[in-house]
Amino acid sequence: MRPVIASPSSIVTRTREPISRSSMFEREAPLGYALVLPAVLYLGVFIAYPFLMSVWMSFSDAQAGNQKWTWTGWANYSKVEAYDVLANSFHVAQFKEKKDAEAFLAARDKATVTAEPAEGGKFKGVLHVAGKDVPVLQLDNDGDASFAVQTILSDFDWSVAKSGTTWDVVAKTKDTPLTLGEFQDRKTMKDAIKNEVLVEADTTIQEKGTGVLQDPNFVRAVKNTFQYTFGTELLKLLIGVPCALLLNRKFAGRRILRGLVVIPWVIPIAISAQGWLWIFDSTYGVINWALVHSHLVSPGQVPNFRGDKDWAMFSLILVNVWRGFPFTAIIILAGLTAIPDEIIERARLDGANAFQRFFYIIAPMVRPILMVSLLFSVIFSFTDFNTIWIITRGGPYDQTQVLSTYAYQLGINAGYLGKGAAISLFMFPIMAVMVLAMLQFLRREV
Secondary structure, three states: OOOOOOOHHHOOOOOOOOOOHHHHHHHHHHHHHHHHHHHHHHHHHHHHHHHHHHHHHHOEOOEOOOOOOOEOHHHHHOOOEEEEEEEEEEEEEEEOOHHHHHHHHHHHHHOEEEEEEOHHHOEEEEEEEOOEEEEEEEEOOHHHHHHHHHHHHHHEEEEEEEEOOEEEEEEEEOOOOEEEEEEOOHHHHHHHHHHHEOOEEEEEEEEEEOOHHHOHHHHHHHHHHHHHHHHHHHHHHHHHHHHHHHHHOOOOOHHHHHHHHOHHHHOOHHHHHHHHHHHOOOOOOHHHHHHHHOOOOOHHHOOOOOOOHHHHHHHHHHHHHHHHHHHHHHHHHHHHHOOOHHHHHHHHHOOOOHHHHHHHHHHHHHHHHHHHHHHHHHHHHHOOOHHHHHHOOOOOOOOOOOHHHHHHHHHHHOOEHHHHHHHHHHHHHHHHHHHHHHHHHHHHHO
8 A cells, every 4th residue: 555645735834933032031030030039038138237237337336235326437447445454573472581582583494384273264374483383363264374474484584672571583574564454444454453463563554546457456366367367278288289189099998088088177166176175285185295205395395285376376277277178188189080081191101290290281170179179268267266266265365366256255255346347347358359369360260
């Protein structure tokens, strides 16, 4: 049987009328707006509103527990009255006989400093000289207390002086007095000094401006923030890149090792920082225990990781790097796995050594993803609060204070909400400049 083929005249051709783009947009626009609306509300409520409130509060003198709310304009960035209490000398010990005072002074080179718990959750800075325990200061944390007494021991001139019927061992400042505290009114200042300075001290009161831009603590916090950020990022790259190259190689147990590497990153910082707090303890810490029992240092010369300003910043950088380098390594590892093995193998056959393959092939190909990981890591480090607050609380004596902790301490602990908001707001343009510079560099490279 022959197939029946329809003639062209019997075929009815149906054509679609073209749909204009404007009519399509009119039908889909309401649905699109409805889908975007939750995101807009989220941005407005949880991002824009807190930011605008911070801007508003930064121009006010709002204080916690005070109904006063006065618009002060740039007052939070300029001069506000306050008082610094400076100690010029301390009468460390008294003796009836001059020879006893001189013996005490001669034993100064073998003196040690400890911080011991006191009443009210405070810590006493105690000086141990010639079998005599001298409590000097009483401060809120052990790092500040030991740092203050260590400063008196190492940076002050010691001498024996006649005082009435006794002989005093006096420690006088060489150049810079020891700052005992900053106070907003004289009554609070007098009460605090009376309770916290446990030995007789000669003090002076210095009026100062505590506006954000004139505040020396703010300037120190800015410097510490950049030092902390750049120090951690440099070490993260120096450790993260070799770690990623190692994890990219084929060996037995590679998958297990990849899982173990990310453990520091996934552990909550509140838990890991408490562990490091024990490790850095000057008395019971495992590092100092190992140094003493390996006879590398004597018991009186162990590092004070939280009480010495140089060791304190190093300790914070070490904790941040330990926690953050897995993030850098895993991100770079993702970029390495995207590089075809044929390219690396061809370069090896052409005579390129390992360094040439890395710098001329691997590095240019992973540079975009490396910049992305560096961008996020810089943001994490620049705004880091938990690590610093748990381990040093900005001490000793504000030597590790960064912008995030200083804003919290001034705005929440001290109750000066306006100044705390001003410091937080100051972080925004700095962070924006760094992020935009990195994005511009990334765009140019891509």
